[in-house]
Amino acid sequence: MQQIFNFIFKNSNRLLFLLLLGISLALTIQSHSFHRSKIISSANFLSGGVYEKANNINEYLNLRTQNDALALENANLKSLLFNKKDTTQIKKLDSLKGVKPSDIIVSKVIHNSYNVYENYLTLNSGELQGVKPDMGVINSLGIVGIVDNTSAHYATVISILNKKSLINAKIKKSDHFGSLTWDGKSTGYVQLIDVPRLATIRKGDTIVTGGQSVIFPENINIGTIERIYTDEETHYYKIEVKLFNDMTNLGHVYIIKSKNREELINLEKREKDE
Template identity: 60%
Template sequence: MQQIINFIFKNSYRLLFLLLLGISLTLTIKSHSYHRSEYINTANSVSGAVYQKIDNANEYLSLREKNLRLAEENALLKEILFNKKDTTLPNKNLHIEQFLDFNVRMSKVVKNVFNTRENYLTLNSGSLDSIKTDMGVVNEKGVIGIIEKTSKNYSTVLSVLNTKSRINAKIKNSNHFGSLIWDGKNVGYVQLIDVPRLASLKKGDSIVTGAESEIFPENIPIGKIDKVFIDTKTNYYTINVRLFNDMTSLGYVYIIENKKKKEKLNLEQETIKK
């Protein structure tokens, strides 16, 4: 209290001047319409600029939440896209549930290993989110990998940049298919092997997931043909594929569940036994 009194005493002339200045400005503004309008305009301009700065700061701080909402919306849109069979239904009595073969869930990469021969990712979704082994993982650019293991809250993904990875893929324009592998050399490229020499292909053609995959929907992007080699031992093509994805920089991803996978595999096993 004493410090406040001392401050007022030492600065009494300045405080008195500011008080009188404030009173005179107030009286001037109140008694003259021109000064009043100029004051209001200036105050509005200043307050508007302050509010704009505050709004910009709030918008920046909310980007994380917005990104999360966008990823969730994308998951829903991808689920619709992956389940789309045709633009028209052949029978009015059919229900949309009959065409829903895939579930799509959003997740986020919390760890990304890409500098070994057996690379993997860790996602912040697990068994509590209904994530299971052998579900496909993609993002907006294409294939990422396949769920390898799960815990309650996390799951690991066998990356396409893993020498143990093997995914059914095809040349989009010709429908000839092969197996997508990684030779462990370049993180920007994978290889499509066992493609018959009858296949019509050229540099720049798109490589997508094949219809034989029980994990991914057909036609999910993977990459483009960069180089083509002929395996002298098998007389098949080996194709170097430049990935659409930068596998060293991944954020939100989408986990795909094929709801009819078990039915298909069981039927095929029964057929083989006979």
């Protein structure tokens, strides 16, 4: 307390000057509308700047929540897209490829390998969320892989950049089918093999998932044709496909429940046994 009194006594002249200056400014502002408007404008500018900075910080801190909300919204939009009817074709009774919002599980990639021959991803969703082996995994750009194993809260996925991966795919323009594989060379390319030579194909044509798969809905994007070869042994086309996805940078993904998969497999197995 004594130090405070000493400070006031030592700086009494300065403090008196500041007090009188403050009183004079207040009287000036109150008696002149021009000065008052300038002060208010300056105060609004300063407070607006502070609020803007605070809002920017708040938005940054809420990015994760916003991303999760956008992922859920995208899942609902994708379910509508998958179920959109093609009015140029005869209505089909087969609902195997139908995807409802309840058939989509939103998840996130928490680990991703892409620099070995057998690459896997880990997702932060598991059995408690309804994830099971052999479910297809996609994102907004195309296919990502197939669920391999699950635990209560996590799932591992066989990446399309895996030499064991084999997915039914087709040329969108001509509907000619083949098998999608990976030769282990580049993270940006996969190969479509066993495409018949009678298929009319060109560089730039789009490759999508085929209708023979019960893992992926039909017509999910994969990539575009980059190069075309002829396999000397099989005499079928071998196509180099440039992926739409950057498989080295994956975030939110969508796990698609395999509708009626077990029923179809059992039916096909029974047919072979007979």
